[in-house]
Amino acid sequence: MMLPRPEILLTPTEMSRVDAAAIASEISGQALMLRAGEAVAACVLRHYPAALRFAVLCGPGNNGGDGYVAAEALVRCGANVRVFALGDPERLRGDARIARAGWSGRVEALEAYMPQAGDVVIDAVFGAGLARDVPDLVQQAIADVTAAAIPVIAVDLPSGIDGASGKLRGAAFRAERSVTFVTRKPGHVLLPGRDHCGTVEVFDIGIPHRIVAAEAAGLWVNGPALFQSFRRPRSAEDHKYRRGHLTVFSGPAISTGAARLSAGAALKAGAGLVTLASPSDSLAVNAAHLTAVMQTAMDTVADVESWLIDQRRNTFALGPGFGDRDKARSYAVAIARSGRNLVLDADGISAFSGDASALREAFEGSAGQLVTTPHEGEFTRLFPDIARGDGGKVEKALAAARAISGIVVCKGADTVIACPDGRAAIEEHAPATLATAGSGDVLAGIIAANLANGMPAFEAACAGVHQHGQAATRAGEGLTAEDLVSHVLPA
Numbered sequence: 507m508m509l510p511r512p513e514i515l516l517t518p519t520e521m522s523r524v525d526a527a528a529i530a531s532e533i534s535g536q537a538l539m540l541r542a543g544e545a546v547a548a549c550v551l552r553h554y555p556a557a558l559r560f561a562v563l564c565g566p567g568n569n570g571g572d573g574y575v576a577a578e579a580l581v582r583c584g585a586n587v588r589v590f591a592l593g594d595p596e597r598l599r600g601d602a603r604i605a606r607a608g609w610s611g612r613v614e615a616l617e618a619y620m621p622q623a624g625d626v627v628i629d630a631v632f633g634a635g636l637a638r639d640v641p642d643l644v645q646q647a648i649a650d651v652t653a654a655a656i657p658v659i660a661v662d663l664p665s666g667i668d669g670a671s672g673k674l675r676g677a678a679f680r681a682e683r684s685v686t687f688v689t690r691k692p693g694h695v696l697l698p699g700r701d702h703c704g705t706v707e708v709f710d711i712g713i714p715h716r717i718v719a720a721e722a723a724g725l726w727v728n729g730p731a732l733f734q735s736f737r738r739p740r741s742a743e744d745h746k747y748r749r750g751h752l753t754v755f756s757g758p759a760i761s762t763g764a765a766r767l768s769a770g771a772a773l774k775a776g777a778g779l780v781t782l783a784s785p786s787d788s789l790a791v792n793a794a795h796l797t798a799v800m801q802t803a804m805d806t807v808a809d810v811e812s813w814l815i816d817q818r819r820n821t822f823a824l825g826p827g828f829g830d831r832d833k834a835r836s837y838a839v840a841i842a843r844s845g846r847n848l849v850l851d852a853d854g855i856s857a858f859s860g861d862a863s864a865l866r867e868a869f870e871g872s873a874g875q876l877v878t879t880p881h882e883g884e885f886t887r888l889f890p891d892i893a894r895g896d897g898g899k900v901e902k903a904l905a906a907a908r909a910i911s912g913i914v915v916c917k918g919a920d921t922v923i924a925c926p927d928g929r930a931a932i933e934e935h936a937p938a939t940l941a942t943a944g945s946g947d948v949l950a951g952i953i954a955a956n957l958a959n960g961m962p963a964f965e966a967a968c969a970g971v972h973q974h975g976q977a978a979t980r981a982g983e984g985l986t987a988e989d990l991v992s993h994v995l996p997a
């Protein structure tokens with residue numbers, strides 16, 4: 507049986523290489539544009555049968571070309587269509603010029619468009635070629651259409667959304683639907699782009715998968731297809747040590763809850779054994795709360811080193827509620843040297859603030875795998891130079907992963923999981939209820955359980971982020987981190 511393929515995301519640059527490769531293999535660019543424009547027309551007719559008028563806003567590139575094709579296809583179906591162009595349509599080039607020539611009606615200037623009740627706007631101003639902030643004229647059109655609450659269908663992407671990063675370039679239409687071609691782009695999945703796209707429909711315009719696969723750099727939408735073949739198969743021969751022994755470090759007596767959340771989530775996610783390594787002053791408070799999770803006293807790095815003698819203790823989670831940053835650094839280095847896996851979260855990340863190279867040096871040549879799970883503030887503290895750059899979230903996550911030679915999970919409503927070898931995934935199904943205290947501690951525990959189970963680090967992190975979102979979805983409204991733990995399931 508063939509496993510489902512992970513959903514590829516092509517950046518606009520990769521998409522234009524796909525386009526060029528398709529044309530080089532005898533697929534006509536004009537035919538691609540015809541199919542694209544007709545797909546847009548079919549979509550608006552299906553979803554807006556009661557529209558009184560379609561206003562097609564066409565830009566100066568191929569996105570505009572798709573608009574002219576859609577306009578003509580709509581007229582042929584008996585619709586009332588007006589076309590408004592940004593710039594002089596006489597200056598269009600290539601396939602867009604041919605598409606313009608195929609439009610049988612008038613072309614009015616963009617500024618002549620006055621939104622009217624009953625209109626549906628087809629936004630074909632900018633797509634993949636958006637290179638800078640949208641001009642004032644377009645910002646004005648966006649403001650007018652938004653104020654009049656006219657439904658917008660975006661061709662490829664809403665104009666003003668950067669297809670690679672999902673960032674806003676000046677202003678953008680808020681589309682009810684976006685019709686894109688071949689694959690979704692990162693800007694459809696990353697925020698704020700995702701919020702501007704509405705429902706995204708992907709049309710196959712006839713470019714074979716082999717061409718897409720050849721140009722794809724390794725960016726996907728996160729989902730089971732990325733990790734399911736790495737799940738440890740359940741077996742009658744299983745015993746707890748086969749399912750991995752995870753150690754979670756507890757914080758001092760006044761902040762032990764975070765580590766317990768990680769530990770509890772890890773057990774639910776399928777780690778065979780979970781031990782809370784607890785400073786002596788926290789033993790009693792932890793003992794009062796623990797049942798299946800075990801406990802051991804751990805006060806110094808020498809205690810960590812003697813704990814590491816047992817090779818079955820294969821994975822560690824360090825940071826949630828931990829507090830002492832010097833100790834966190836020394837513990838992380840001891841774990842790296844012993845070749846064990848580490849999930850570094852919260853205070854464990856802050857312990858390496860501005861010194862990511864120390865993490866890389868610790869894990870260089872180690873058999874242990876490193877996964878860090880920073881939220882935005884922690885990311886900025888750990889990677890200040892990368893955070894200052896103006897790339898998108900995927901680019902930054904990849905740069906960070908290379909900087910530590912480990913997996914970086916950039917958390918948020920559009921969590922990005924990045925691997926130093928250039929692979930990355932974006933999660934799109936994290937419910938907003940996950941924005942609750944302790945949710946990140948649960949995620950660290952789930953990822954650690956996957957590592958303890960023998961998954962490679964990138965897949966362990968992708969699976970963990972997915973399991974976390976699924977648990978929240980199952981738990982529903984009123985979510986607390988404790989509820990989340992109880993809804994976690996193995997990968």
Ligand SMILES: NC(=O)C1=CN([C@@H]2O[C@H](COP(=O)(O)OP(=O)(O)OC[C@H]3O[C@@H](n4cnc5c(N)ncnc54)[C@H](O)[C@@H]3O)[C@@H](O)[C@H]2O)[C@@H](O)CC1
Nearest residue numbers: 525539542567568569632633634635636637638639640662
């Ligand atoms: N396989 C493909 O790549 C296909 C692409 N198609 C369409 O082609 C589009 C990409 O076409 P293009 O590369 O021509 O890009 P666009 O049509 O998105 O825009 C490019 C044009 O806009 C100008 N421009 C960019 N940003 C600007 C700004 N902020 N202010 C003013 N002018 C600006 C550029 O100088 C250029 O003239 C896609 O979004 C899609 O709609 C479809 O025709 C189907 C096939």
Ligand SMILES: [K+]
Nearest residue numbers: 629632663665
């Ligand atoms: K557009």
